[in-house]
Amino acid sequence: MAIKAGVLGATGSVGQRFILLLEENPEFELVALGASKRSSGRAYGDVVAWKQTKPIPAQSSGLTVHECSAVHFTSCDVVFSGLDSDVAGDIEEEFVNHGINVISNAKNYRQHPQVPLVVPTANPEHLDHLANHDKSKGIHICISNCSTAGLVVPLKALQEKFGPISHMMVTTMQAVSGAGFSPGVSSMDVLDNLVPYIGSEEDKLEMEPRKILGDVDASTGTFLHIPQDEFKISATTTRVAVIDGHTASVSIKFAKNKPSKEEIIATWREYQSQCELLKCKSAPEHAIVYLDQPDRPQPRLDRDTGNGYTVSCGRLRDDEVLDYKFVCLSHNTVLGAAGSGILIAELLKAKNII
Amino acid sequence: MAIKAGVLGATGSVGQRFILLLEENPEFELVALGASKRSSGRAYGDVVAWKQTKPIPAQSSGLTVHECSAVHFTSCDVVFSGLDSDVAGDIEEEFVNHGINVISNAKNYRQHPQVPLVVPTANPEHLDHLANHDKSKGIHICISNCSTAGLVVPLKALQEKFGPISHMMVTTMQAVSGAGFSPGVSSMDVLDNLVPYIGSEEDKLEMEPRKILGDVDASTGTFLHIPQDEFKISATTTRVAVIDGHTASVSIKFAKNKPSKEEIIATWREYQSQCELLKCKSAPEHAIVYLDQPDRPQPRLDRDTGNGYTVSCGRLRDDEVLDYKFVCLSHNTVLGAAGSGILIAELLKAKNII
Amino acid sequence: MAIKAGVLGATGSVGQRFILLLEENPEFELVALGASKRSSGRAYGDVVAWKQTKPIPAQSSGLTVHECSAVHFTSCDVVFSGLDSDVAGDIEEEFVNHGINVISNAKNYRQHPQVPLVVPTANPEHLDHLANHDKSKGIHICISNCSTAGLVVPLKALQEKFGPISHMMVTTMQAVSGAGFSPGVSSMDVLDNLVPYIGSEEDKLEMEPRKILGDVDASTGTFLHIPQDEFKISATTTRVAVIDGHTASVSIKFAKNKPSKEEIIATWREYQSQCELLKCKSAPEHAIVYLDQPDRPQPRLDRDTGNGYTVSCGRLRDDEVLDYKFVCLSHNTVLGAAGSGILIAELLKAKNII
Amino acid sequence: MAIKAGVLGATGSVGQRFILLLEENPEFELVALGASKRSSGRAYGDVVAWKQTKPIPAQSSGLTVHECSAVHFTSCDVVFSGLDSDVAGDIEEEFVNHGINVISNAKNYRQHPQVPLVVPTANPEHLDHLANHDKSKGIHICISNCSTAGLVVPLKALQEKFGPISHMMVTTMQAVSGAGFSPGVSSMDVLDNLVPYIGSEEDKLEMEPRKILGDVDASTGTFLHIPQDEFKISATTTRVAVIDGHTASVSIKFAKNKPSKEEIIATWREYQSQCELLKCKSAPEHAIVYLDQPDRPQPRLDRDTGNGYTVSCGRLRDDEVLDYKFVCLSHNTVLGAAGSGILIAELLKAKNII
Missing domain, CATH: 3.30.360.10 (Dihydrodipicolinate Reductase; domain 2)
Known part of the structure; x- marks a missing residue:
């Protein structure tokens, strides 16, 4: 069973890296993309200025982009956030409050005492403390600075x-x-x-x-x-x-x-x-x-x-x-950003947390 | 009275910088150039692969290149050495033994206890201890590493x-x-x-x-x-x-x-x-x-x-x-190399050491 | 008698180059700077993000920045425009209509049949046709694309x-x-x-x-x-x-x-x-x-x-x-931009047009 | 049945690319490496200054390097030459004369009227004319300039x-x-x-x-x-x-x-x-x-x-x-060099020429 994944900030550089890594990884199924209001309702391939060294994956290209509101991401087992820090705070909070699991590359919650800050090959055991988290909310995890x-x-x-x-x-x-x-x-x-x-x-x-x-x-x-x-x-x-x-x-x-x-x-x-x-x-x-x-x-x-x-x-x-x-x-965009998010999600699955 | 100057290793990158700085500086007159045997007897402009951002000075271009032997540099008040360290040791020793003043960018004598290692805007006072040096020999000074x-x-x-x-x-x-x-x-x-x-x-x-x-x-x-x-x-x-x-x-x-x-x-x-x-x-x-x-x-x-x-x-x-x-x-090629040599020579003149 | 000069778009990269070249050139006196409303009334040194390889000239740094309106530039013999093309059209027109001579790096008027497009070392003779220009207006000259x-x-x-x-x-x-x-x-x-x-x-x-x-x-x-x-x-x-x-x-x-x-x-x-x-x-x-x-x-x-x-x-x-x-x-920022403007002004002076 | 391959000039940059591409390609088995006399008799991993973005393949690393003499390459179905042009002429001739098939990245024989010059996705049909080549000799093919x-x-x-x-x-x-x-x-x-x-x-x-x-x-x-x-x-x-x-x-x-x-x-x-x-x-x-x-x-x-x-x-x-x-x-080192060589060899196999 693939992990159903969403990506917030999908048109940005971190978002693009999440999408590339997800599409190459059979453990995941990319099901929802979020970006700014300006892009919502349009096909991802039509709104993104794709700047990766690999072509935009065909499946993602056809996905409809949504606004970053929890209602569009309820089918996701996990949502990866590549949002800018000026908007990540409120959006991620709304997602978590609606019971959606969020793994974020933004800096906003990195110092929050209840949010683990995880480099998956360094402190994966911190994730164990999420096993008993408040089930009325989503899990919230931060990726470290690159x-x-x-x-x-x-x-x-x-x-x-x-x-x-x-x-x-x-x-x-x-x-x-x-x-x-x-x-x-x-x-x-x-x-x-x-x-x-x-x-x-x-x-x-x-x-x-x-x-x-x-x-x-x-x-x-x-x-x-x-x-x-x-x-x-x-x-x-x-x-x-x-x-x-x-x-x-x-x-x-x-x-x-x-x-x-x-x-x-x-x-x-x-x-x-x-x-x-x-x-x-x-x-x-x-x-x-x-x-x-x-x-x-x-x-x-x-x-x-x-x-x-x-x-x-x-x-x-x-x-x-x-x-x-x-x-x-x-590698700052793999271990230092999107890649760590993916590996954290794999750890959550392996640990039966999601 | 201009300081009569020679340059050893004249075709190399440090030598070229010495020549550019000397030609732009009215305190100095460039009178002798030394390079490898292969170049000796030929006009400098014909043997050098000039790679500076300013054109080769016309006067230098016409100078005849000599082998790096003291006999060709007896008219110099000071000789700047841009030699590679694999040959600088013997050549500089021969020059100093023949009473020629040498300011060297090579590393060979930097740790020698009788040779001052000088960054002219840092320890110019070290040069004062040369005032009473053995007059049978030339002065020998090392420029620091860049x-x-x-x-x-x-x-x-x-x-x-x-x-x-x-x-x-x-x-x-x-x-x-x-x-x-x-x-x-x-x-x-x-x-x-x-x-x-x-x-x-x-x-x-x-x-x-x-x-x-x-x-x-x-x-x-x-x-x-x-x-x-x-x-x-x-x-x-x-x-x-x-x-x-x-x-x-x-x-x-x-x-x-x-x-x-x-x-x-x-x-x-x-x-x-x-x-x-x-x-x-x-x-x-x-x-x-x-x-x-x-x-x-x-x-x-x-x-x-x-x-x-x-x-x-x-x-x-x-x-x-x-x-x-x-x-x-x-600036590694000015304060960190040739430029320091020039400024050291100006200090020697100002201090009446040369 | 120095040429009294103004610079429009003074905080931009072309404007900065104009200012550097003017300050180094005794033929000119920089007397007026124009930039966006946001900067007006403040000292140039306080509003510019200076990014040149030479320090900001002290005299310019202290000049008060004005909005780009002709009234502030009436003392100028010539005004150099480094404006972006989205605003250069209207502003330059206003200046010229008020009898101010404008030499512009913007593209707006380059194809205008009454405005000469001049590279000073290529077609300086085009400037001769300005000698009898309509004196009720300022002269308008375009610098070519870099x-x-x-x-x-x-x-x-x-x-x-x-x-x-x-x-x-x-x-x-x-x-x-x-x-x-x-x-x-x-x-x-x-x-x-x-x-x-x-x-x-x-x-x-x-x-x-x-x-x-x-x-x-x-x-x-x-x-x-x-x-x-x-x-x-x-x-x-x-x-x-x-x-x-x-x-x-x-x-x-x-x-x-x-x-x-x-x-x-x-x-x-x-x-x-x-x-x-x-x-x-x-x-x-x-x-x-x-x-x-x-x-x-x-x-x-x-x-x-x-x-x-x-x-x-x-x-x-x-x-x-x-x-x-x-x-x-x-050199794209000298002959290809600001420098040509300066040299055109020198030509105008030499030809007694200004 | 894998194609048995050799590489000449194995320590150079073209040679390293051949080796990487061969090791990743199950169609080939790398069996012989040739380099200068200085390296012969030693393990490839000990003599090469490996400068690729992927690690040196373990199997190649252990291969013994030989001098570039046909006698060491008789088991090869094809030999890829990454030799410098100053030595490629004689060595490749010796190989071909000993019946060894050579695909060369060197320029020496590119203009030879009997040697096809092949970009595999451009003129693969030129290879058909080798089907009836003189069987007493090896096939000789040149890769084009990058x-x-x-x-x-x-x-x-x-x-x-x-x-x-x-x-x-x-x-x-x-x-x-x-x-x-x-x-x-x-x-x-x-x-x-x-x-x-x-x-x-x-x-x-x-x-x-x-x-x-x-x-x-x-x-x-x-x-x-x-x-x-x-x-x-x-x-x-x-x-x-x-x-x-x-x-x-x-x-x-x-x-x-x-x-x-x-x-x-x-x-x-x-x-x-x-x-x-x-x-x-x-x-x-x-x-x-x-x-x-x-x-x-x-x-x-x-x-x-x-x-x-x-x-x-x-x-x-x-x-x-x-x-x-x-x-x-x-890509100059793939289609423009080593990669074309590999693809030419695959074409030769597909066409039953080797």
């Missing part, structure tokens, strides 16, 4: 084995696709140039890992942040001339035990998330790959590993200031 | 005012011009891509600032490194799709006094090096500029400030792990 | 010497700066990509050269197009990942006399426009440069020749279908 | 339906991957730049289509060029900042019948080559796709259509000088 997603997977593997990370410093070099395409990042900003600033991105990167790697109060179903003084994060985020794939230069310090480099690499290579163990269809063979070549990972060469669900790490070295430093790379 | 140059200027300003920096973490995003053009960085490496590795660059960046910001033992004329445990540096260096201009994401911690952000910005804005005080012709009006806009500095917009001799800083923020973080940018 | 400007200069040189060109086929590879920066060309369109289409650009390129290279009916002051069947132009225009500098692959056929390649190159090298002869300050030393290297011109290396006023040609070869083919390059 | 491949497919479709094309003018914008990666195209050449010249490329583009679209003298097995005065081609080739995908701006004139635009588009859409008819595994569903959007085809969005075997056309318009103009795009 720059967060790639970082927390290797951190989670280390945390499981060697205990808490106490400090992290990170400088990211982020791809332009994260900003969409209309207009997205201006070419004047990244040709022969880079921009050492992405609005509010550093705040997200300093906040979200503390929730994703944090505990859950099972009694109240509250998702807790690691206190700031137990996990200090300093982030600088920059935009570079790369289409897809966020690269991060990361330094970390362990709170207690400092493993050896060999232990870290072995831990990453052996790491398996529930996605792999539960044999989710989109789960990568390896959630983390460690590359031995001295000049890897590189976005163009490594972003598609595991169909974009694998985080590629490399260059693990001693750090003069903290314990270790390394480079990690993840 | 990624070092932009960092040490704002650090020096802070060190002067607030005492030592004890920790620095830096991730650079470096321009391709640093690697020259034949072949330099392959386009396959930086189109829709970046390379998070530059061979041996991190070692230089972790070593050179400790000498440039270090003391001199005046009795022996020895240039000392700040001990590693007093100034810990952790560097990650990456190559990005930018033609000119190295950007760095920097975090620092002060050893003793932690100034306020306002004090730091004021210090940078008020900083004046000897280059400005001695009115060196190539000296920038400001050795450091601090930009208030949240998304600056950017390489394409800011690298040419002060004709490429100014370091642009911005984004000063509190750092969760160390004290502060900021972004700085410098 | 892709036209670079083509007509080498064509004019040939036409003067060898008679009419009857056929031209051209494919352009145009820089992104032509589209401005907010948003301009999206980075998703030109990273690892090009777009073989620029809206309505081909129409301009097939129409404008026929007016610029055409005759003037002196009795009526009417600017005539060369009939389409006497000068057939086929254009394909594309957008590529270049910041500044439009490159064109051009094939031409002469109507009558087919000169030799040597004659063409000599003609280009000897060509002098009235700009040079009248010693206009911004006039390049050479309106056309022919490069002998087989791989030139290239935008990054050659666009700044003559401060962006020189057209660089190269690769003249026999053409299997027409007579000859060659590559030409021009 | 810039030729994309052009001749739409031309062939038109030629079949409307008779000969008499004139073609083309300006290409070619991707950097065509030049390989060590060093390939320098980043200094294509960042904020393009190079309007590719050595000897225009000659190939003016010559090869006349052979591919030409006749075969069945009695002698001679592959004939269309005489130059019956098919005039004028080409300008440029290098732009695109990783994969050659774009061409094309104008054509028909010798006799000028079809309507609708007829041309219909012809392209209905075109089927023998590859499709014979159900070759790598054959695209459509050898030609015509895109209705005004700004397509674009390399990043359209190069992977049909796994890189489809030619994308768009922008068909009337041409002022010739009959029509259009834009076409093809």
Whole structure:
């Protein structure tokens, strides 16, 4: 039985990625599309400015677009939201209140204590706390920010084995696709140039890992942040001339035990998330790959590993200031956005939550 | 009286930059060019593959190229070396032994205790210790690595005012011009891509600032490194799709006094090096500029400030792990290479050393 | 006596370029700035999002911005319009009707038979027909489209010497700066990509050269197009990942006399426009440069020749279908836009028209 | 029964592409790899600098590399040559003389009258003339130049339906991957730049289509060029900042019948080559796709259509000088190089020639 899926914000860049991934995935059946009033009542193929490297799927192209109102999505087992944050708040609330399950790429509810913030290959166990959720409402889950997603997977593997990370410093070099395409990042900003600033991105990167790697109060179903003084994060985020794939230069310090480099690499290579163990269809063979070549990972060469669900790490070295430093790379529109949403839905099915 | 100048490695990319800067500068007269045996005896314009954005200067074009042997450079007040490191060691030694003053962009002698490593707007006072050098030999001075140059200027300003920096973490995003053009960085490496590795660059960046910001033992004329445990540096260096201009994401911690952000910005804005005080012709009006806009500095917009001799800083923020973080940018082929050589020679003249 | 100048559309990218060029040019005094109602009454420096590679000039920064109404510009000898075409039509008409001289970068009046369409190094003699213009009105002059400007200069040189060109086929590879920066060309369109289409650009390129290279009916002051069947132009225009500098692959056929390649190159090298002869300050030393290297011109290396006023040609070869083919390059924001406006004003002064 | 395949020049960029395509294709079994003496006797994975976006296939990685001598390739049904042209001439001759079938990407034999020059979706019928070849020797087939491949497919479709094309003018914008990666195209050449010249490329583009679209003298097995005065081609080739995908701006004139635009588009859409008819595994569903959007085809969005075997056309318009103009795009390392080799081998099998 395929999971019946809807997509909100279907004409935007995140929405288009959801649709592509859903159409390629036999676990899902795309049944409803939502966009702005302007597009409603028309065929998707007639209103979308399709900008993907694969053609628009024929089935989606013929679907009628609806306004983003719960009444049009009652047949959906899950609705993926690629809405802009200026409208996502109200719309997602209305959907959840009408009992519709929502997996959202918008930032609005990421810090909400009752809403899990999930990177499926990092903290899938947070979803277990939804099993007993208030059945009068839909489930509401947030996908992390794109720059967060790639970082927390290797951190989670280390945390499981060697205990808490106490400090992290990170400088990211982020791809332009994260900003969409209309207009997205201006070419004047990244040709022969880079921009050492992405609005509010550093705040997200300093906040979200503390929730994703944090505990859950099972009694109240509250998702807790690691206190700031137990996990200090300093982030600088920059935009570079790369289409897809966020690269991060990361330094970390362990709170207690400092493993050896060999232990870290072995831990990453052996790491398996529930996605792999539960044999989710989109789960990568390896959630983390460690590359031995001295000049890897590189976005163009490594972003598609595991169909974009694998985080590629490399260059693990001693750090003069903290314990270790390394480079990690993840696909910002797959693991960092739409792809995580799909894999979360697969986890929900595997866990019999939907 | 113009300074009579020679250039070694004249056909390479650093050599070409030396020649352009010398021809535009009335303080200098270019009198001798050295290159490999293959080019010797021929007119410079006939052997060089000129790849600059300004045409080859007519006067240089007609100069005869010599082999890099001291005998051809005896009329030079100073010789600028743009030689590759595989040949720079022996050739520069022969020049200095024959009494010729050499300012070198090669890495070979940067760690030599009797050779000053100078960024002219950071540690010009190191040159004073050459005033009494062994007159049987030429003066030998090294220009810093391109990624070092932009960092040490704002650090020096802070060190002067607030005492030592004890920790620095830096991730650079470096321009391709640093690697020259034949072949330099392959386009396959930086189109829709970046390379998070530059061979041996991190070692230089972790070593050179400790000498440039270090003391001199005046009795022996020895240039000392700040001990590693007093100034810990952790560097990650990456190559990005930018033609000119190295950007760095920097975090620092002060050893003793932690100034306020306002004090730091004021210090940078008020900083004046000897280059400005001695009115060196190539000296920038400001050795450091601090930009208030949240998304600056950017390489394409800011690298040419002060004709490429100014370091642009911005984004000063509190750092969760160390004290502060900021972004700085410098022009890698001006302050980071040939330009520094020119300004060092102007300093030598102003100080009556040559 | 400096020419008193105003700039309309001052906050846009063309307006910013006008301001930079005016401030660097002692022939002009910038006295008035016009922008949208939203900005009026405020200091220019407070309303502009300055995106040039040189800092905003201090004097302009302090000027108060006005609405684009003639009443605020009566002190101007000439007003440069960088307005968008959706508003340029009415505003420029109002200015001219109030006796203000307007030199416009907008497309609105380019095909108007009484308005000269001028590339200053190609058809400056068209301006002579303004000497006796209706004094109750201001002079109105249009700058050509950016892709036209670079083509007509080498064509004019040939036409003067060898008679009419009857056929031209051209494919352009145009820089992104032509589209401005907010948003301009999206980075998703030109990273690892090009777009073989620029809206309505081909129409301009097939129409404008026929007016610029055409005759003037002196009795009526009417600017005539060369009939389409006497000068057939086929254009394909594309957008590529270049910041500044439009490159064109051009094939031409002469109507009558087919000169030799040597004659063409000599003609280009000897060509002098009235700009040079009248010693206009911004006039390049050479309106056309022919490069002998087989791989030139290239935008990054050659666009700044003559401060962006020189057209660089190269690769003249026999053409299997027409007579000859060659590559030409021009700076789209200098000769192709604001710079031409400045040089036209200098011509008007030199010709005692203003 | 899989086709037993060998690859010459296995460590180069073309060789790597052959290996990737062969490993993904169950029709083939890769059994032998040839490279320079320096690599011989070692495991492929140990000697290759793998630079593909997919990991090196495990099976290939373990194969022992041999010198390029026929003795090591006797078990191969076909050998694909990715050799550089400076060595391809002698080596391929030795292979063919030893009875080994060679499909070569090198240029050396492309103009040889007994060697077919084949773009599999354009002139597969040329292969029929090999059925009766001298059995004492191997078959020798050349793949066309990468810039030729994309052009001749739409031309062939038109030629079949409307008779000969008499004139073609083309300006290409070619991707950097065509030049390989060590060093390939320098980043200094294509960042904020393009190079309007590719050595000897225009000659190939003016010559090869006349052979591919030409006749075969069945009695002698001679592959004939269309005489130059019956098919005039004028080409300008440029290098732009695109990783994969050659774009061409094309104008054509028909010798006799000028079809309507609708007829041309219909012809392209209905075109089927023998590859499709014979159900070759790598054959695209459509050898030609015509895109209705005004700004397509674009390399990043359209190069992977049909796994890189489809030619994308768009922008068909009337041409002022010739009959029509259009834009076409093809994947230079698939249809334009290694992929064509694979598809040619599949055709040989389907035709029972091997």
